[in-house]
Amino acid sequence: MEEKISNKIDIDTIDIHSIPPAEEPARQYYYIKKCRLLLQEIKEREGRELTCNVTNFGCQMNARDSEKLLGILRSAGFQETDSEDADFVIYNTCTVRDNANQRVFGRLGVLNGYKKKNPQMKVALCGCMMQEDLVIEKLRKSYGFVDLVFGTHNLYKFAELLYRCYAEKGMIVDIWEDTDKIVEDLPVERKFPFKSGVNIMFGCNNFCSYCIVPYVRGRERSRAPEEILREIRNLAVDGVKEVMLLGQNVNSYGKEPAGTGFLSFPELLREVEKVEGIERIRFMTSHPKDLSDELIEVMKQSKKICRHLHLPLQSGSTRILNKMNRRYTKESYLALAEKIRRAIPDISLTTDIIVGFPGESGEDADDTIDVIRKVQFDNAFTFVYSKRTGTPAAAMEQVPEKEVRENFDRILACVQETARERVKRFEGQVLPVLVEEINEQDASLVTGRLSNNTVVHFPGDASLIGEIVDVKLVRCEGFYYIGER
Ligand code: 5AD
Ligand code: SF4
Secondary structure, eight states: OOSOOSSSOOGGGOOTTSOOOSSTTHHHHHHHHHHHHHHHHHHHHHTSOOEEEEEEOSOHHHHHHHHHHHHHHHHHTOEEOSOSSSSEEEEEEOOSSHHHHHHHHHHHHHHHHHHHHOTTOEEEEEEGGGGOHHHHHHHHHHOTTOOEEEOSTTGGGHHHHHHHHHHSOSOEEEOOSOOOOOOOOOOOOOSOSSEEEEEOEEOOOOOOTTOOHHHHHOSOEEOOHHHHHHHHHHHHHTTOOEEEEEOTTGGGTTOSSTTSOOOOHHHHHHHHHTSTTOOEEEEEOOOGGGOOHHHHHHHHHOSSBOSEEEOOOBOSOHHHHHHHTOOOOHHHHHHHHHHHHHHSTTOEEEEEEEEOOTTOOHHHHHHHHHHHHHHOOSEEEEEEOOOOTTSGGGGSOOOOHHHHHHHHHHHHHHHHHHHHHHHGGGTTOEEEEEEEEEOSSOTTEEEEEETTOOEEEEEOOGGGTTOEEEEEEEEEETTEEEEEO
């Protein structure tokens, strides 16, 4: 393993016999070194290497956090494995809908089985779900075999918690209510060599009435632009071609903490565009209420910003949007979509839709269908509304399941029909594809994405992974293309 794992900190020079440094990230590097020595003893005792497994539930932001967890585990001396029958297993959880929670509890039972066979094994849980009091209560009561539990605000403390997990006995639970801290320069282990997520902000201030995110991820905080740009320049030097700028609501980048004089989101994009080596820029997620003309202009002029915008609609009914606290109307959403399309005709719009929000009637669903027909999304993720404890919508009158199902099926059918038509528009053209991986079903094919995020499968081999190649889009199969070079 490389010894110098940070721009700033050389792990060899750390004196673990002195008291732990108070400042970050030095403190975490101190604990990484302590972990290394402690794990070394276990390895010698066991006469084998120690393995770790990180499982990610949830969104792109969680995926990026999981890369940070893996970075720490690797620096501490673990070897990564695909199996959950490992020496250290951590679940990075999601709680945006209840089924995500159910999945975690279901799988924990399996981990307990592995742990009974391997007394070295440690089980850790972190992420959004851990910020919920009821979850912690349940874990303490019925899942006593879990060794470490922490939340979203103290992820940067993972090295220190990892050390405690081995040095102390019993379940360690460390959950913070909030934080204003952003710690830079911790080790990260990227999943893909050629593309990377980059956090630009954390938290959310919007409080849509159905959404638990503001409660579990805390208030909005933007990362300093110079830190973001430094990270992206380093990624480019490391061979990364595509960056995805991540935030719950990237359009409000730079507004919080107030008075910092940070760039606005479009200004930040202009700076990212200048980074040599970066060929594609994506971002996620945009709230329709904050999408500025300046952003559309920057996208239009850019050679690198991808022709894709994910613009969550949630509902096409102004009445429901109001109850959701989304702060736009059916008409203003349609007008915005039209404005974007007029400026950038080849752009793909994708969206999220919630079906069965309290009070939603068949007519409200008709409004959603009307918007889908008019906007012609390339894809729409449709979710059944999930009641989240503590959110305002949880106290509203819920829609009977049967009605939700009916509306859901109608909306999904409309999404599939319109997307199929829409995605097809490039059939026969030759367009650049960034190749991501060998096709999972057919090893003679590789899989990549167009600038507009549409997936393309075409004959090729591993040497193409990470390359941007021109591909003829021979046949559209619903949401994806079959192509050839
Ligand atoms: N129920 C169903 N879907 C939800 N989302 C957020 N909260 C809920 C909920 N309580 C969906 C929204 C959001 C996406 C990430 O998850 O559509 O855009
Ligand atoms: Fe949730 Fe709304 Fe914030 Fe998105 S913008 S994370 S839906 S509160």
